Amino acid sequence: MLSSIKSAIHFDKKNLDNKTLLQLYKSMLKPRLIEEKMLILLRQGKVSKWFSGIGQEAISVGVTMALNPDEFILPMHRNLGVFTTREIPLQRLFSQWQGKANGFTKGRDRSFHFGTQEYNIVGMISHLGPQLGVADGIALASNLKNKNQVTAVFTGEGGTSEGDFHEALNVAAVWQLPVIFCIENNGYGLSTPTSEQYFCKDLADRGKGYGIDSFILDGNNILEVYGKMLKLAESVRKRPRPILIEFKTFRMRGHEEASGTKYVPSDLIKEWEAKDPINNYRNYLLNLGVLSTEQDNQFQTEIKSEIDAALKAAGAEEEIIADASVELNDVYAPYDYQHIEPKSSGEDIRFIDAISQGLRQSMQRHKDLVIMGQDIAEYGGAFKITEGFVAEFGKERVRNTPICESAIVEAAMGLSIAGMKAIVEMQFADFVSSGFNPIVNYLAKSHYRWNENADVVIRMPCGAGVAAGPFHSQTNEAWFTKTPGLKVVYPAFPYDAKGLLATAINDPNSVLFFEHKALYRSIRQEVPAEYFTIPFGQAALLKEGKDITIITYGAAVHWALDTLANNEDIDADLIDLRTLQPLDTDAIFKSVKKTGRAIILQEDSMFGGIASDLSAMIMEHCFEYLDAPVKRVASMETPIPFINQLEDQYLAKGKFETELRAVLNY
Structure with a gap:
């Protein structure tokens, strides 16, 4: 019925x-x-x-x-x-x-x-x-x-x-x-x-x-x-x-x-x-x-x-039993790093050329790799790093994007979920604030939350020294080193830039790859023409000495080199961190225990920066070896000004020598 x-x-x-x-x-x-x-x-x-x-x-x-x-x-x-x-x-x-x-x-x-x-x-x-x-x-x-x-x-x-x-x-x-x-x-x-x-x-x-x-x-x-x-x-x-x-x-x-x-x-x-x-x-x-x-x-x-x-x-x-090792091991997707050693000494090229060369070779190596960013296709990007890429790889893989950083970072995550790799170019690192949420809340947490890797590299042209003002000159690495699940790379030399970029693209985790704009065309180095990799978490000891340990990264590495060149009586260990997350703490502690003094130089303003954490770590792990307080040297606590004389005053570069002498004379 x-x-x-x-x-x-x-x-x-x-x-x-x-x-x-x-x-x-x-x-x-x-x-x-x-x-x-x-x-x-x-x-x-x-x-x-x-x-x-x-x-x-x-x-x-x-x-x-x-x-x-x-x-x-x-x-x-x-x-x-x-x-x-x-x-x-x-x-x-x-x-x-x-x-x-x-x-x-x-x-x-x-x-x-x-x-x-x-x-x-x-x-x-x-x-x-x-x-x-x-x-x-x-x-x-x-x-x-x-x-x-x-x-x-x-x-x-x-x-x-x-x-x-x-x-x-x-x-x-x-x-x-x-x-x-x-x-x-x-x-x-x-x-x-x-x-x-x-x-x-x-x-x-x-x-x-x-x-x-x-x-x-x-x-x-x-x-x-x-x-x-x-x-x-x-x-x-x-x-x-x-x-x-x-x-x-x-x-x-x-x-x-x-x-x-x-x-x-x-x-x-x-x-x-x-x-x-x-x-x-x-x-x-x-x-x-x-x-x-x-x-x-x-x-x-x-x-x-x-x-x-x-x-x-x-x-x-059974109820879950808290295990710190399990929690820590799940923050990042497992990565079996494959070291590829270069076979030649290479040719003398600029920092920017090394980046471009590394990108091109990774695009050739990974057929599922897509680059996305504003003006990166026919125009070649704001700094011409991807010039010629469209002709070689096509517009499907070298994609101009609308001006919407958040959606593009999210789209990169979607590509990763679908089994592909993605690189997002922030036209300037400053603009990452418009895509901040998906980076720190989606990319960074996905593997920890449900075992999904975020195979995304975000390229970050950053830094001062080019008179670009408050919105095109920030070095904002500290925004991301605080967030578990992200890796942060910050090379100072062309060789490192190329090798670390290859590793960043191979790594199934999200990597913030900082490229200092002032180094693009000012720093040259012999770089192998072929593809090679450099492991994360290994600092470079650029100079060896017995009196003090200088710890720095990015453009500040060159400030420190210039200072030591002008002060040949200073016998220092100079450590270029190269990667900020993971961090080579062993190299830092070994050097500080040897020299008994440490000074940390960063381009970013002081409070909340990398130098603060490094100083605290040294104090906790090397206190009994220290002969002087750990010194931090950073830029002014202001936004970055435009005009040269104000920018020069802002940057830590101008006061580093004085502070270095003060630690040595303590």
């Missing part, structure tokens, strides 16, 4: 068979029943936090079922249906939520802040926006490899206010990337209503500004979501391009359970309760005769039994 219960949603099954209709229902029912169980566990204190997607299941399930299993999805808080539809074992999900080792983050991150290559899912971070640009990178890899795959990425209506959203849409449009941007518009960003989030009528309208096709779908209608996504995904596979979809929906619980829903008018909640995606679809299937009450009860019993069994199994798993 058919049911006569009316549905508040108009469903049209079109040509879908009964098996698919039931699969859609079961796929929505599963996350709903899991969530109902999670709310009980939350009240019992067995899970710490929960972001409910009750009322939004049709979007997660419809999108996921429309995509192929080997296509990437980048979900958010409320997309449990993505994980269950991809058939991740429930025990692993419960282990994740309870902080067990069987989860995906080894207890290091919570809820849906994880990814898994096994199921082609890339989870969010709390900053929301970066995943949109990461989706661009995954989609770019699909285009470059001719894989004809779609990438789907989720955001909420609140997340569309972030700059990452606009940058990602613009990049996807310019590069015609096969990304489906899915906006779940549930009416509130935590408690802030849409009227205070954006002024346009519909978020889908934003697609017009980027030349992107956009659609508005009823996010509570599983057949509309699934049917439209099937067509769009197939269309995008055939003709790669981005598409923007706004799903109108509502969340029936708070942003997270602790926040509640008191800020939502009660009549609005009742209106959306009547549009529940599961209840309405169940009634539709009952009326259609595709589902019976007995079948429905059986589905629920089976799913609840699966949930209970998975919970029991996860609960029986």
Whole structure:
């Protein structure tokens, strides 16, 4: 006997068979029943936090079922249906939520802040926006490899206010990337209503500004979501391009359970309760005769039994035992360094030529390596380092980018997730601040969080001495040496620049590669013409002496060399650090224990710089060997001025000799 219960949603099954209709229902029912169980566990204190997607299941399930299993999805808080539809074992999900080792983050991150290559899912971070640009990178890899795959990425209506959203849409449009941007518009960003989030009528309208096709779908209608996504995904596979979809929906619980829903008018909640995606679809299937009450009860019993069994199994798993060595070893992806020794003495070239030569040889060596940056293609970059690269490697691999550092760093991460390598050129190191978030919160933390390496090198033309002023002269290495998960390289000579750059590109971890602009055309050295590598974490002892240890890096190495050349009576060890993370502490401590005195020279301003940490380390490990206080010499505590006389006054170079003499005479 058919049911006569009316549905508040108009469903049209079109040509879908009964098996698919039931699969859609079961796929929505599963996350709903899991969530109902999670709310009980939350009240019992067995899970710490929960972001409910009750009322939004049709979007997660419809999108996921429309995509192929080997296509990437980048979900958010409320997309449990993505994980269950991809058939991740429930025990692993419960282990994740309870902080067990069987989860995906080894207890290091919570809820849906994880990814898994096994199921082609890339989870969010709390900053929301970066995943949109990461989706661009995954989609770019699909285009470059001719894989004809779609990438789907989720955001909420609140997340569309972030700059990452606009940058990602613009990049996807310019590069015609096969990304489906899915906006779940549930009416509130935590408690802030849409009227205070954006002024346009519909978020889908934003697609017009980027030349992107956009659609508005009823996010509570599983057949509309699934049917439209099937067509769009197939269309995008055939003709790669981005598409923007706004799903109108509502969340029936708070942003997270602790926040509640008191800020939502009660009549609005009742209106959306009547549009529940599961209840309405169940009634539709009952009326259609595709589902019976007995079948429905059986589905629920089976799913609840699966949930209970998975919970029991996860609960029986051992609690994580804190082990410092395990934590430290997982910050960086393992890297089996391969040393390649040069066979010739080479030719006398400039620092800038060494960088260019190293890039070219790495591009030849790694066919999956892509360079991205502003004006780097036909123009050859602001410093002409990539001049001629387009002719040799093509515009697919040497890519001009829009002026959007954040999205490009994120796209580089996406390329890495898709198994490729990426180099991002910051036109000036100063501009990295516009891409700071994805570097320190996404690239740096991905391996530690879910075992995903970030195979990205960010080139950083930096430094003063060229009268470029406050926004083109910073040496901002200390921003990144503080962040576990990043490696920081800062060569002072052409030979080191070429060899260390090759190593940086080979390394599967993220590397900030600093290139001092004042050295580009002023410093020359014999450099082997062939490809070679230099290991990270090995400082260079440029001069040997017994009276004092000078520790420095970058352009300051040459200041120290000039000072010693002008003071031949000073017998010093001169250490060029070359890499700041990892740091060669053994070389530092060995020298200081020998000389008994140490002075650290940096171009950056004093407070919070590398010199401060080095000084503290020396005091902790070499105190009994010291004959004088450790001295730090740095530039002024001001922004970097433009005019030469002010810049000269700012730089540490002018006061180094005096401070060096003071330590020697102590």
